[in-house]
Amino acid sequence: MTNTKDHPTALPARVRTVVVGAGYAGLSAALSLHDDGIDTVILEGSERVGGRVCSERRSHGVVVDHGGQWVGPTQKHLLALAERFDCPTFPTYNTGEHIELWPDGVQRRYTGAGPDDGPGMPEYLAAADRIDELARTIDLDDPTATPDIEKWDSETVHSYFERTVANEDARRRLALAVQGVWSIEPRDLSLFHLLFYVASAGGFNQLMETEGCAQERRFRDGAQSTALAVAHHLGDRVHLNTAVRHIERTTDGVRIETSRGTILADTVVMALPPSATQRVTFAPPLPVSRTRWVERSPMGDVAKVHAVFDTPFWRADGLSGQATIYGARAVGVVFDNSPEDAGHGVLVCFVYGDRQRSWSALSDDDRRAAIIDTLVELFGDRAASPVDYTEKIWPQDRWARGGYAASPTPGTWFAHGHDGWRAPADRIHWAGSETASIWNGYIDGAISSGSRAAEEIRKQLSR
Numbered sequence: 002m003t004n005t006k007d008h009p010t011a012l013p014a015r016v017r018t019v020v021v022g023a024g025y026a027g028l029s030a031a032l033s034l035h036d037d038g039i040d041t042v043i044l045e046g047s048e049r050v051g052g053r054v055c056s057e058r059r060s061h062g063v064v065v066d067h068g069g070q071w072v073g074p075t076q077k078h079l080l081a082l083a084e085r086f087d088c089p090t091f092p093t094y095n096t097g098e099h100i101e102l103w104p105d106g107v108q109r110r111y112t113g114a115g116p117d118d119g120p121g122m123p124e125y126l127a128a129a130d131r132i133d134e135l136a137r138t139i140d141l142d143d144p145t146a147t148p149d150i151e152k153w154d155s156e157t158v159h160s161y162f163e164r165t166v167a168n169e170d171a172r173r174r175l176a177l178a179v180q181g182v183w184s185i186e187p188r189d190l191s192l193f194h195l196l197f198y199v200a201s202a203g204g205f206n207q208l209m210e211t212e213g214c215a216q217e218r219r220f221r222d223g224a225q226s227t228a229l230a231v232a233h234h235l236g237d238r239v240h241l242n243t244a245v246r247h248i249e250r251t252t253d254g255v256r257i258e259t260s261r262g263t264i265l266a267d268t269v270v271m272a273l274p275p276s277a278t279q280r281v282t283f284a285p286p287l288p289v290s291r292t293r294w295v296e297r298s299p300m301g302d303v304a305k306v307h308a309v310f311d312t313p314f315w316r317a318d319g320l321s322g323q324a325t326i327y328g329a330r331a332v333g334v335v336f337d338n339s340p341e342d343a344g345h346g347v348l349v350c351f352v353y354g355d356r357q358r359s360w361s362a363l364s365d366d367d368r369r370a371a372i373i374d375t376l377v378e379l380f381g382d383r384a385a386s387p388v389d390y391t392e393k394i395w396p397q398d399r400w401a402r403g404g405y406a407a408s409p410t411p412g413t414w415f416a417h418g419h420d421g422w423r424a425p426a427d428r429i430h431w432a433g434s435e436t437a438s439i440w441n442g443y444i445d446g447a448i449s450s451g452s453r454a455a456e457e458i459r460k461q462l463s464r
């Protein structure tokens with residue numbers, strides 16, 4: 002990698018393709034073009050690669066993943082890339098009983114998807130089946146060709162649940178599921194986007210569950226390890242600390258203005274989330290549908306908090322470390338994020354949606370107290386004294402400005418999806434997990450979006 006503190010360099014004057022953004026999408030696009038011998042550089046605004054995937058080795062030697070971390074068995078693009086670069090995975094700890102905690106303080110322990118006797122469980126499962134049934138009609142390659150798109154994109158998920166799910170506790174379960182998967186509130190989510198996302202993952206359970214599903218495995222050296230290995234392979238083609246500010250299409254190519262000078266290219270891949278694309282200016286302006294798509298695709302509100310303990314003490318109590326928390330407490334979901342050798346115990350807490358906004362406004366001490374109090378309620382007094390504690394509040398991340406991903410607001414797919422989602426604007430191609438047909442919003446989707454953009458470029462350059 003180049004233009005690091007230890008290795009400052011100038012940009013080349015001209016290349017065939019510039020990739021903007023060194024998250025998994027940009028790295029995948031650049032790798033694919035590089036594999037084919039196409040002269041490519043990546044320009045990355047921050048001082049690291051990985052984007053919304055960010056692993057950190059803490060003082061006790063424990064690696065925490067502040068961003069994306071899990072990989073499931075159907076996420077073939079991520080698994081293949083990790084295998085190519087020799088980055089091993091291991092199963093998420095999923096043994097023992099999970100806990101659910103209700104607003105009135107009642108706790109239930111269970112195994113599987115939820116307690117059979119839990120309030121609203123049968124209605125929740127029936128609603129999930131109905132979602133799967135509707136999702137099966139989504140056209141993943143051209144979502145705007147889905148027959149009922151106008152109707153579904155005109156309704157929020159909140160109003161859909163109000164209309165179709167009579168049981169209030171089932172609606173509570175569904176709301177927490179939405180917050181957990183999209184990191185936004187059901188009132189902000191288009192029913193069409195929910196259905197598209199479910200279809201793109203291969204079903205509602207794929208998004209929710211651990212074994213056989215999206216949360217099945219983790220990376221031994223953190224989920225960023227594969228991104229670092231790809232960047233190492235690409236070497237001096239990866240330029241860090243190089244923020245792209247302006248892109249101008251000329252008669253014979255593209256002029257890219259960065260914080261470190263200008264570079265010319267035949268084609269560009271923009272591998273950024275919509276939040277970051279909005280901060281780049283374009284001349285001539287982008288097609289209106291693309292501009293509107295980007296403006297109307299806000300990021301979610303999520304924070305991840307890790308508490309590290311000497312041991313995963315909850316395991317000895319027959320607990321998996323997984324918990325779901327309904328109501329006003331800051332934490333929505335907890336998982337056991339201990340290292341593979343269980344040399345330390347790690348609990349990761351997700352804070353999202355409205356709860357994230359009120360929690361992140363608290364003082365440092367109050368934020369920590371809110372998290373630890375809930376862990377004590379769930380796992381007992383031993384949870385009161387972690388040996389390490391760390392937070393990452395994604396809406397405050399300078400580059401991503403939120404996570405996990407962007408969700409187009411109601412009406413956006415219908416009005417702007419056909420031309421605005423990912424159709425190239427002449428020499429400008431779009432990648433990023435938000436542009437994926439399969440596992441949209443996930444690392445796997447980011448990787449396949451990069452390969453798709455690379456394929457578009459190969460065709461364009463061969464004309």
Ligand SMILES: Cc1cc2nc3c(=O)[nH]c(=O)nc-3n(C[C@H](O)[C@H](O)[C@H](O)COP(=O)(O)OP(=O)(O)OC[C@H]3O[C@@H](n4cnc5c(N)ncnc54)[C@H](O)[C@@H]3O)c2cc1C
Nearest residue numbers: 022024025026046052053069070071245404433434442444
């Ligand atoms: C808390 C959290 C948990 C998640 N959990 C999971 C999970 O468990 N499994 C999973 O599969 N997915 C998960 N995700 C989602 C996943 O991380 C993302 O979908 C994926 O990493 C996005 O990759 P990307 O390359 O599309 O975008 P990004 O990773 O956002 O990459 C974009 C890159 O562009 C750079 N950039 C921005 N602006 C500019 C500019 N002007 N010039 C140059 N560079 C710029 C950014 O710095 C960044 O490096 C999670 C995300 C978050 C935030």
